């Protein structure tokens with residue numbers, strides 16, 4: 001899906017872009033309430049001279065694109081809960097989901113967009129709000145389901161699934177990378193140690209065991225062994241030959 005920035009001017013009528021600085025703490029989801037308008041239509045409406053409402057939003061998404069209409073570090077009038085410092089209007093990024101065209105595709109696009117925004121901010125789906133949560137308006141209305149809000153649950157699940165899928169594929173953090181490198185170094189060291197222990201189990205007869213080795217040679221296969229093996233063999237040999245040391 002294409003994401004484009006087309007900010008409305010700061011002097012847009014009806015104070016639709018008030019320019020108040022905002023450090024968003026949540027993302028608020030809306031439906032446009034218009035079954036036929038596209039994202040481009042909604043963007044156009046914000047600067048349409050016949051629009052006399054003080055209402056705006058940050059991003060609008062439809063089946064083919066997302067348009068950022070107000071910078072995400074400025075407020076927009078979308079939550080219907082006034083202008084208090086903790087209002088949705090002053091603390092939340094407003095996303096309008098279009099109702100036109102292929103709505104299933106539009107929802108996919110919205111879920112993808114929201115997931116990427118949450119990920120970017122290190123947020124979970126607990127940061128998502130409905131317009132309803134701020135002002136009680138039945139919005140996003142296509143998720144309402146007669147008050148059961150099943151569509152809202154579905155949408156949040158769609159976002160969660162995308163977050164989880166992305167986490168699996170995500171680049172490793174430097175900490176995890178370091179941990180894995182240390183682990184690999186440890187495994188490498190252990191392998192070398194095991195190898196050298198194996199080597200010690202397979203040494204040829206030392207000088208002091210040569211006689212015994214020669215004696216038992218016809219029965220020995222392989223002709224190598226550990227230090228302890230050569231020692232035991234030598235003791236056996238001396239016993240057999242009555243050699244006392």
Ligand SMILES: [Zn+2]
Pocket residue numbers: 029030031078131137139140
């Ligand atoms: Zn709304």
